[in-house]
Amino acid sequence: MARKKAEKEADTGAGLMVMMVSLNLILLIFFIFLNSIGANDGERVKKALGSLAGRFGLLRGGAHLMPGKEVLLPGAPVASPEMNNVDLAREIREMLAERELQGNIRLVVDGSNLVIGLSDNLLFSSGSATLHAGADPVLEKLSGLLNKFSAPIRVEGHTDNREISTDQYPSNWELSAARAISVMRHLVEERQFPVSQLSAVGFGEYRPLVPNDSTLNRTKNRRVNIVVMKGSG
Numbered sequence: 001m002a003r004k005k006a007e008k009e010a011d012t013g014a015g016l017m018v019m020m021v022s023l024n025l026i027l028l029i030f031f032i033f034l035n036s037i038g039a040n041d042g043e044r045v046k047k048a049l050g051s052l053a054g055r056f057g058l059l060r061g062g063a064h065l066m067p068g069k070e071v072l073l074p075g076a077p078v079a080s081p082e083m084n085n086v087d088l089a090r091e092i093r094e095m096l097a098e099r100e101l102q103g104n105i106r107l108v109v110d111g112s113n114l115v116i117g118l119s120d121n122l123l124f125s126s127g128s129a130t131l132h133a134g135a136d137p138v139l140e141k142l143s144g145l146l147n148k149f150s151a152p153i154r155v156e157g158h159t160d161n162r163e164i165s166t167d168q169y170p171s172n173w174e175l176s177a178a179r180a181i182s183v184m185r186h187l188v189e190e191r192q193f194p195v196s197q198l199s200a201v202g203f204g205e206y207r208p209l210v211p212n213d214s215t216l217n218r219t220k221n222r223r224v225n226i227v228v229m230k231g232s233g
Contacts, residue, residue, distance in 0.1 A: 088228060089114055091145050105138075106223075112230035116142065117209075120159075120179070120222035127164060129178035131186060139183070142226070143191035149228065153187075154199045155180045156225040160218035161205040177202025183224055 089107050096105055106117035123135040131139075146153065157176030169175040180200035187193040205212070208221040 088145060088149055092116065092142070095141050095145065110227075114228040116226040116228070118224045118226065119219070120224065121219075123183065123224060124179060127166070127169070127175070129169070129175060129182050131182055135186075136190075139186055140191070143187055143193065146187075146226070146228065147191070147193070150197070152199070152229040153193075153197055154201065154225075154227040154229060155184045155187075156227060157181075157200075157202040158207060158221060158223050158225065159205050160221045161208070161212040162218065172204035173202050175202075176204045179224055183226070 089109070092105070092107060104119045104122045106115075106119075108115040108117065118138070122138060123131055125132055157178070157180035159172040159176050161172075164172055164175055169178065177200070180202055184198050184200040187198060188195055205221070208217075209223075210217040210220050212218050212221060
């Protein structure tokens, strides 16, 4: 009887040893696989982890992944730039309606970017790049909305095609660039935007919205665009 008991215990021990060795081999292969795909390749790591979770029944309800499918493991929701821009556009439209500014601010979705076009008379006096007093309430409200989304922002200055030649602004390029910088400085100095989040560029008259063939069209072309760029989070 004692001999049979000893043999049974020996068999059990051998079985456990085989199971432990197998498990260690599986873990070793798994970590070699993760190392081979590289820690920086987030998408592939996410798919690998999702697949492993599904294989071992770790998904909700013990579900398994089908080949080629992807799962987001439990954690903080991932916000897409497109969804952030949609939310931002909706809030800006509500703000425009409250302040009756629909005619002075234009919203356009350009690919994955959201373009907020501000008419020049909302911000500047003619031929000037100094923000006038009426610009502050608008930029204050806009910056409050933009601050909710940590997206790269490009400020663009645009003019019509009428020539300007002053000591301060020898051309429309200088005027448009100075206006873009004025808005950017306001966002940094008055609204505490991170400098690394912002850039400014002057396009002069070379990217008109409409032909510069009437007073109304030239008014449309004189603008500052705040472009919320792809990669908002």
